[in-house]
Amino acid sequence: MRALFTSLHRWAGLITAAFLFMAGLTGAVISWDHELDDLLIRRFIEVNSPGPARPSAELAKLIEQRDQRARVTYLFTTPEAGESLWFFVEPRIDPATGKRHVLDYNQVYLDPNTGEELGRRYWGSVWPITRENVVSFLYRLHYSLHIPEFWGSDRWGIRLLGIIAVIWTIDCFVSFYLTLPARRKSNALRPAVVSRELSKGFWARWKPAWMIKTSGSAYRINFDIHRAFGLWTWLLLFVIAFTAFSLNLFSEVFSPVMKTVSNYTPSPYETRSPTAPDRPIEPKITFAEIIAKAEADGRSRGWSTPVGSASYALQYGIYEVQYFKPGDDHGAGGVGPARLYYDGLDGRPLGAHLPWEGTAADIFVQAQFPVHSGRILGLLGRIIISAMGLVVAALSVTGVVIWYRKRRARLSLKAKDRSGVSDGGSLAPAE
Structure with missing residues (x-):
């Protein structure tokens, strides 16, 4: 059994x-995506004009008037103090071709007080990598590998990393088993003595697996780092691996399995089939109308938290409104803000996502991304996940070094065996 494992x-x-090395390093960086972005694109962020800020839905219309190929699909309602507002845009359909326009940007930054455009960029673009998009490049690389759309899907990279996460999740248990000392057999002792001796021997033999012997050879230190890091952080490694699987293979595997175990409340996106990218569902309700409706619905529910953002999913015909105070979308702990969903054609309510509410399965599903990103614990969680990214990268490198050294040793032994046979069977003992 041990040889098989x-x-x-x-x-x-x-x-x-290789995948986990990349995911570990990029994960360590993107735990601080907002802060790094603020440093790198400060010229897009800083605003010195006097207020008050104009309504964000009005600013969205300005963007669309300036470039009629673009449609705003995501906006924030209130800027942070002294900062701009950014908007996500998607290309409209070109009437002449029936296909989407080609835009060289998908994010626009505006002065919320004057409506002046401060900058634009393509969030998550592959090339060229610039200071404006390097963080978003790493973010998309982390979960999708930037594998482009083909065979009608743009999720191949996401699925591939989901499969890697499944292998990693299973290997968490395999690797833990291999750290346990092999069983010892003992005869001629009374059962009570055998039990005591076996127990003492087990812990005595397992203890070195938790330690790093710094006085050993370079290979021994590398081996100890691989084993000890894996043991000390095992639970976190398993949680990160499992949540990576659940996020990347949510619709393909995780959701169907969850439904066989326990019912959870599906989001409106799960109850509708998406249209083709070149056949968007044109909204008949504007952002301004949805925001006003969501503000009234929030008050009727007794919520004091304001509307923080609104988005429209063109392929589903769904508005999503989130409730948070300015800045809390990227720094607050928990399982995320409250959300309400509306139909883009008639504005009727389609459902709600209420943090920490619902069945146990609902809360379990809510927690997947906040746990994976560490944001469920706020700043402390992000620090932990950033450190764990480095641990994952280190385990990947040390594991490959162990394999390479053992493989080289096996090949060397085989070469000596062949040499020994050719010399008439004389073979010096291996070290």
């Missing part, structure tokens, strides 16, 4: 090492 761990590690 060793082989499984070896192949799982080799298959996932």
Whole structure:
């Protein structure tokens, strides 16, 4: 059994090492995506004009008037003090071709007081990598590998990393088993003595697996780092691996499995089939109308938290409104803000996402991204996840080094065996 598990761990590690090294390093960086972005694109962020801020729905119309190829699909309602407002845009359909216009940007920054455009960029673009998009490039690389759309889907990279996460999740248990000391057999002792001796021997033999012997050889230190880091952080590694699987294979695997175990409340996106990208559902309700409706609905529910953002999903015909104070969308802990959903054609309510409310399955589903990103614990969680990204990268490198050294040793032994046979069977003992 141990030999089988060793082989499984070896192949799982080799298959996932490069992916996990990339995911670990990028995850350590994107835990601070908002802060890094603010530093790199400060000229898009800082605003010195006097207020008050204009309504964000009015600013969205300005963007669309300036470039009629673009349609605003995401906006914030209130800026942070001294900062701009940014808007996500998507290309409209070109009547001449029936296809989407080609835009070289998808995000626009405006002065909320004057409506002046401060900058634009393509969030998550592959090339060229500039100071304006480097953080978003790493963010998309982390979960999608930037694999482009083909065969009618743009989720191939997401699915591939989901499969890697499944292998990683299973390997968490395999690797833990391999740290346990092999069982010892003992005869000629009374059962009570055997039990006591076995228990003492087990803990005594397992203890070195938790330690790093700094006085050993470079290879021994590398091996101890791989094993000890994996043990000390095992629970966090498993949680990160599992949530990576649940997020990347949500519709393909996680949601269907969840429904067989426990009912959870599906979001409106799960109850509708998306249209083709070149056949968007044109909204008949404006952002201004949806925001006004959401503000009234929030008051009727007794919420004191204001509307923080609104978005429209063109392929689903759904407005999503989130409730948070300026700045809390990227720094607050918990499972995310409250959300209400509305139909884009007639404005009727389609459902709600209420944090920490619903069945146990609802809360479990809500927690997947906040747990994976560490944001469920706020700043502390982000620090932990950033550190764990470095741990994952280190485990990937040390694991490959262990495999390489063992492989080189096996090849060297085989070469000595062949040499020994050709010399008439004389073979010096291996070190």
